[in-house]
Amino acid sequence: MLRKIIYKEFKSYFRNLNSIFLPLIFFFLIISIFPLLIGPDKNLLNKIIPGIVWITVIFTTLLSSSNFFKDEYNNGFIETYLTSETSLELILFLKIILCWIFTCLPIIFFIPIVSIFFDIPLKNSFVILFTLIIGSPILVSIGIFGSSLTLGIPKNNVLVPVITLPFYIPILIFSASAIESVSSGLPYEMQLYILTALLCFVLPIMPYLLKYTLTLSINN
Amino acid sequence: MNISKIANLKFFFTNTKNLSRFLGLFTFILFFFGIYWGLYVAPSDYLQGESYRIMYLHVPAAWLSLQVYMFMAITGFVSLVWKVKIMEIISIQCAPIGAYFTLIALVTGMVWGKPTWGTYWVWDARLTSELILLFLYIGVIALYSAFSDKRQAVKITSLLAIVGLVNIPIIHYSVEWWNTLHQGPSVTKFEQPSMHISMLLPLLYMFLVFNVYFIAVLIKRVQLGIYNREKRSKWMEDYLSD
């Protein structure tokens, strides 16, 4: 059962390669629009580019997670999951991880290129990379939680961001401050530890929370 | 079991009409005295002069905004675990009231910010977390109104409120922390906030008044919620036709 589900997930991601490449192109589009908006002032861009990278990652995770369970809900797959022998928590955990691999990981791979474009020092770009690796799984799981809340609603395009963005704030604060600290020469390890703490808290508990939300949504 | 639940709603609906009317009037009188106490009787501040008086609206509203959120999450929890109908209605009706309190706290905070900080809005830790609290409330309200099945909606919003309650301390501390990073803590930050008794008493009194107001409005809203849910049931038709 588990293997079948993973296979199905992989197939659905690879069948629709757009779903991997479009977020990436979207990411580059937004990144390159910002210099056009605020002018090519290098100092200013250097100061805000980490923030822009993060904003783009938020958009991407929101786009990819806001209809996360929609197909499975409409096909009745969720009922199957709920009644199946395999533990649903494990399935959900794998689904979160796969969603992260296919939406956030490609962006993370391209951070070095962005750093070259904007002339970000190596140390800073490493910190940006670390905050993204630690922080984006949290964003993805919160986004999926938001989408699971809106299952019973036919049109939920703006609703999921409205619900989930407040929950993003702690992660954004610590990531941004880690990046800011490293660029003004202050120590940044503390923020990374806090981010990791949040990750260790959110990621294991999220499958249980999702399972409960799904049962609530199904049993109406 | 089902009958007792209906009876519970019916009992609440039919027995609280006078209570809410009385509480409404009572709040009005209490509020009048509180404003008089805060604006005329209480002395002015040694540093801020008269402008600090806005805290008699600002501080109770800010306290209530948090308290109402807690109340909403706890009643939501009770409704999810023990399936108490009245708790569902109470939980969701808290949301707009709490949002109003948050809005009052924000607006008065901005007005207060002008003379003390020199600007209407600073990204002060408390103002910012209050703003995020407003977003949390708006999320709950928006989620609720998007569902067509309102009973299902309450279950989901209760869950959102509970998760939000777990998150509020995290959000609060992260914003506080962010703020110390961006603005620097005030030098006396780690000292106990102290307030002279002649100023503290009216503040506590206003807090009490706001609480009474909250209960009065909540009862009114819950009545409306019960009416909306039960307007096609027999007892409601019987009751209204009497």
Place this chain on the structure above:
Amino acid sequence: MKITETNKKRMIKIFVFFFAISSFSALLIYAFSKNMVYFYTPSQIIKQEAPINSFIRIGGMVKVNSFQKSKDSLKVTFKIYDLNEEINVKYDGILPDLFAEGQGVVMTGKLINNNTFVANEVLAKHDENYMPPEVADMMKEKNGDLSNK
């Protein structure tokens, strides 16, 4: 068989929750054991620990009798101090109402050399004491200058 299955699930659940909460708190405690630098103090600047010509935050108390205002513009200069050292600050703009000598301030800006700071933004926060003026006077007589404690 069925009971052991549910028991197993429950065990896993307890283990996962335990793992989540314990690693969360352990990492948090570890994080907070590291000292966080919010802003540079005048002593650090004199000791040349702060980078010159890059955006930093500094904090300290405004020295009494150091505040000077230019006649025809908003330019001001003053000194801020901490326990050991003091540095000069230049600022061009509107100061917050609660800015006063003896009050604490936090500023963002750049160091132009190791004892002069050019501020872009000056923030003064009101302290969290509220009292009538008479009481403040009384406390002043008792403790010396109130805002200088």
